[in-house]
Amino acid sequence: xxKRHWIFGVTTFSALIxxxxxxxxxxxxxxxxxxxxxxxxxxGACGSCHTPRKGASLDMSMYLAGHPANESYxxxxxxxxxxxxxxxxxxxxxxxxxxxGTSFAANLTPDKETGLGEWTEKxxxxxxxxxxxxxxxxxxxxxxxMPTKNYANMSDEDLxxxxxxxxxxxxxxxxxxxxxxxxxxxF
Ligand code: HEC
Numbered sequence: 001x002x003k004r005h006w007i008f009g010v011t012t013f014s015a016l017i018x019x020x021x022x023x024x025x026x027x028x029x030x031x032x033x034x035x036x037x038x039x040x041x042x043x044g045a046c047g048s049c050h051t052p053r054k055g056a057s058l059d060m061s062m063y064l065a066g067h068p069a070n071e072s073y074x075x076x077x078x079x080x081x082x083x084x085x086x087x088x089x090x091x092x093x094x095x096x097x098x099x100x101g102t103s104f105a106a107n108l109t110p111d112k113e114t115g116l117g118e119w120t121e122k123x124x125x126x127x128x129x130x131x132x133x134x135x136x137x138x139x140x141x142x143x144x145x146m147p148t149k150n151y152a153n154m155s156d157e158d159l160x161x162x163x164x165x166x167x168x169x170x171x172x173x174x175x176x177x178x179x180x181x182x183x184x185x186x187f
Contacts, residue, residue, distance in 0.1 A: 029164065036165025039158055040064075046162075049145065050105045052092035059092075065115070065172035066107035067094035073102055073177075075184070087145065096145055102180040103143035111171035116163075124163045128152060133179075133187075140187055143179055 040046045051058040052068050062068065073095035074088035087098040094105040107115040116124070126135025131148035133139040142148050151159075178186040 032161045032164045033168050034165075035158070036161035036163070036168075039162050040165055044151075044162065046108065049094060050108050052094045054092075062172060062174070064108040064166070064169060065174045066176040067104035068092060069175045069177070071095065073097060073104070076102070076182075096143070098144065099182060100143050101182045102184070103146070104176045104179065105146075107172065107174050107176050108166050109169055109172045109174075110167050111173050114173050114175045115171060116166055117171065121160060121163050124166075125156065125159045128154070128159055140179070 047058055047064060050064045050066055051060070052062050052065070052071070053059065067073070067090070071090060071092050071094070073090045074097050076088055076097035076099065078099065080088075081099065087096050089096050096103050109115040110117045112118055123135045127133070127142065128148060128151045129135070130137070131142050131152065133142055154162075180186055
């Protein structure tokens with residue numbers, strides 16, 4: 001084997017290894033997205049709060065886009081506590097008012113301005129693990145009824161899969177209002 005053949009052999013071999021690696025990566029990323037879809041649409045049930053309701057079903061044209069920007073929301077009055085009422089919800093089941101204030105289900109689509117488009121995987125995992133807004137220490141808590149306490153115990157791999165799936169869905173531009181405190185003022 002002369003030198004030219006040898007170089008050719010090494011180059012071809014490296015190229016093959018590279019192709020195999022990238023195919024493997026594309027496949028594992030595809031598997032991860034599939035796993036994320038499974039978690040989001042079945043046991044995670046994210047759409048039960050993050051996709052607005054239209055009558056008895058979910059409005060799939062707003063899949064995971066959060067509380068619609070111009071939709072009204074109910075006001076909580078502390079006297080309701082005596083009547084045993086803790087949470088009121090909008091007709092879309094995406095806005096929730098209680099003694100904590102008002103929370104609006106976030107836009108989980110990858111829209112850059114109004115959704116998770118600018119979120120990093122770390123921010124997402126920190127948010128679900130700590131239950132703090134945007135996963136930042138010192139920020140307010142994420143309000144009910146977002147089940148952060150349950151999601152906090154998911155494995156890293158599952159949280160990564162959910163994030164990969166959310167990044168892959170159709171972006172929808174929908175500016176969800178900021179959460180309100182118990183006096184009805186934005187945080
Ligand atoms: C029972 C209702 C409910 C379910 C189910 C739910 N969420 Fe939420 N989520 C909310 C509400 C309400 C908010 C807004 C909370 C706030 O502003 O404090 C929210 C906020 C968020 C936020 C933004 C947190 C922040 O930093 O302010 C993310 C990210 C999120 N949810 C992801 C998910 C994912 C992923 C799932 C499914 C695995 C899910 N949610 C399921 C109700 C829900």
